[in-house]
Ligand SMILES: Cc1ncc(COP(=O)(O)OP(=O)(O)O)c(N)n1
């Protein structure tokens with residue numbers, strides 16, 4: 095019986111050896127180790143290259159290739175397979191065989207394909223248009239064989255252009271002004287490609303962007319946008335890509351960026367992050383690694399290692415075509431003193447609010463989930479008045495118009511609400527904004543509206559709400575708290591009770607939101623007093639870190 099998990103997760107990188115260790119398998123090993131996965135390798139070719147040029151590519155014998163696969167699969171459970179350089183049709187075909195085997199034996203294993211065509215020194219490593227790198231006349235078949243077997247494809251715009259021309263009847267050059275329609279066209283011709291996510295990277299679009307000031311890929315000499323095209327993300331029946339946009343990192347050293355990108359993506363997927371979070375983390379990791387890249391030979395140098403993404407300035411901005419954003423541009427909400435969050439009960443009546451404010455709570459939320467409640471308006475009005483009376487921070491969940499009308503301290507909104515609420519109006523009225531997030535992608539998206547705090551959930555299983563996502567646990571919570579430290583106050587929510595309270599507090603979040611641990615307690619006044627005492631003690635000993 096084949097085991098389905100292992101820790102650290104194993105990724106299999108198929109590609110070429112680069113003796114100068116700028117790119118190829120050497121870069122893959124560096125990135126995987128930096129992110130905490132175990133990198134195994136299947137060498138497809140020995141290359142002779144350095145920072146200046148590719149001198150030679152020597153494909154390995156098929157038997158050598160197969161023996162490497164066999165030795166790994168006889169011993170380990172692959173979490174993700176990353177495919178880089180495939181130097182000829184024979185090894186591409188062998189790869190297809192191994193991918194089919196893996197799909198049968200390890201159905202949870204994901205396949206990431208980085209179609210390496212040309213090294214960033216400008217030297218061709220293999221051709222997409224031929225079975226033989228030297229022959230560009232023979233019609234290409236191995237891409238058609240491989241593409242339906244992979245879950246992710248990560249070409250840059252040039253490679254995307256080559257792929258589209260190789261496998262479809264689109265024979266004119268791809269017009270980068272409409273990647274979307276080209277992608278739809280590709281899917282229409284090859285429905286079997288629908289299950290893959292395509293990340294079309296804008297890093298190489300630099301020079302074209304300089305030439306085309308109105309470039310709709312979004313990449314420019316100052317920004318680099320990677321577009322995710324996925325059948326899963328549709329608006330009005332059309333694939334609607336998400337853009338992951340960052341300031342271009344310009345220190346001139348970027349060898350191995352493509353390999354590193356695909357290996358970072360493979361690592362985050364293998365570590366159990368979902369698609370959007372893995373991509374957000376990948377972009378963040380690459381931005382940071384590029385900012386530290388260095389020269390080691392005579393020409394362009396490689397990316398540095400930089401550890402787990404923990405600097406918010408490297409998170410990408412999230413763009414979406416065809417989406418009505420709830421704000422005209424960037425919005426800014428009033429800042430909050432992080433320590434003022436502390437214990438943060440979330441309750442559904444003004445009676446509860448009064449009871450808790452009397453017990454000494456200073457931040458509370460009114461969360462009424464029935465929009466048809468006959469007393470909704472009255473309850474919101476009462477909750478806000480109680481906040482003024484007790485000098486407390488009362489947030490209103492969802493009903494931002496009423497919150498503005500009655501002068502609430504703040505509103506709390508979920509991710510979907512961000513797309514529909516008039517955030518300019520909320521900000522102009524001077525209300526604070528709290529935003530729910532469930533991972534890195536949503537944190538990146540929330541960052542665009544500069545909220546007063548960011549809520550992180552759900553941390554543990556909860557009975558209060560049906561959650562579509564998995565509980566995050568305190569290990570991830572700690573990572574989010576580190577990432578946001580000093581930039582946004584944080585609030586943890588979901589399944590938090592007396593048993594896990596200390597562990598949550600130790601992650602360094604600024605606020606702890608709870609529903610049932612308080613409302614179903616035999617003695618709510620006592621339990622909030624206990625929780626507040628713990629928070630104060632932690633603040634005093636500086637464990638409950640101030641992010642001010
Ligand atoms: C402090 C805090 N964090 C998260 C939530 C959840 O808000 P939302 O995602 O809008 O979901 P509902 O509360 O509307 O079910 C919250 N209310 N408070």
Ligand SMILES: Cc1ncsc1CCOP(=O)(O)O
Nearest residue numbers: 552556558588589608609610
């Ligand atoms: C509203 C909400 N949002 C994420 S988890 C949650 C419910 C939290 O309730 P509890 O503290 O009872 O788990």
